[in-house]
Amino acid sequence: xxxLTQPSSLSASPGASVSLTCTLPSGINVGTFxxxxxQRKPGSPPQYxxxxxxxxxxxxxxxxPSRFSGSKDASANAGILLISGLQSEDEADxxxxxxxxxxxxxxxxxxxxxx
Amino acid sequence: EVQLVxxxxxxxxxxxxxxxSCTVSGFTLSNAWMSWVRQAPGKGLEWVGRxxxxxxxxxxxxxxxxxxxxxxxxxxxxxxxxxxxxxLTIEDTAVYYCTTDPPRDxxxxxxxxxxx
Numbered sequence: 001x002x003x004l005t006q007p008s009s010l011s012a013s014p015g016a017s018v019s020l021t022c023t024l025p026s027g028i029n030v031g032t033f034x035x036x037x038x039q040r041k042p043g044s045p046p047q048y049x050x051x052x053x054x055x056x057x058x059x060x061x062x063x064x065p066s067r068f069s070g071s072k073d074a075s076a077n078a079g080i081l082l083i084s085g086l087q088s089e090d091e092a093d094x095x096x097x098x099x100x101x102x103x104x105x106x107x108x109x110x111x112x113x114x115x
Numbered sequence: 116e117v118q119l120v121x122x123x124x125x126x127x128x129x130x131x132x133x134x135x136s137c138t139v140s141g142f143t144l145s146n147a148w149m150s151w152v153r154q155a156p157g158k159g160l161e162w163v164g165r166x167x168x169x170x171x172x173x174x175x176x177x178x179x180x181x182x183x184x185x186x187x188x189x190x191x192x193x194x195x196x197x198x199x200x201x202x203l204t205i206e207d208t209a210v211y212y213c214t215t216d217p218p219r220d221x222x223x224x225x226x227x228x229x230x231x
Contacts, residue, residue, distance in 0.1 A: 046152075048220075104150065104165070108158070
């Protein structure tokens with residue numbers, strides 16, 4: 001069973017808000033993890049967006065707009081990347097990551113299309 | 116400004132070896148934990164391994180698929196991080212990225228192709 005599950009694709013309209021989820025399996029409590037989020041556009045290396053564990057333990061990547069934010073849904077055992085005011089340049093692949101059992105583990109990624 | 120520049124990628128036959136380099140600037144390599152991350156064609160990101168700084172023991176951890184085949188080292192006098200890869204298989208074909216650890220700053224990547 002994958003440690004981090006992300007929907008493979010998502011689409012949304014310009015100006016909308018979208019939540020990208022990163023779900024952990026039952027038995028692994030999302031509350032204990034710092035979840036990292038990355039954006040990957042074709043031809044460019046991944047860009048670090050932010051890290052979120054709680055409202056008192058979070059970090060925004062350098063130069064990353066505040067319309068990118070992190071949160072958690074404890075009931076779904078998931079980390080969430082919220083992107084508000086979607087722009088065409090937000091179209092990209094998004095990956096989550098956690099440190100789990102002595103390794104950095106990435107989710108499979110979500111391809112976000114802005115249409 | 117933090118910069119990481121990878122080099123050393125190329126075409127190698129299965130079973131062969133290759134050493135990747137990552138030259139850093141804008142920060143002191145001796146103080147930093149560093150990681151390697153790869154992305155195979157059409158696939159997602161995969162962590163390869165990391166090395167701690169000397170103050171924290173200087174040890175390295177590796178992902179299961181590369182444990183025993185890959186070795187991470189550093190030459191602080193050259194501000195350079197290395198990834199020595201051996202017993203390469205087709206599944207190791209990927210773009211390899213050098214990153215700070217946790218991965219925040221990334222290099223542009225270097226492509227490794229394992230093929231006959």
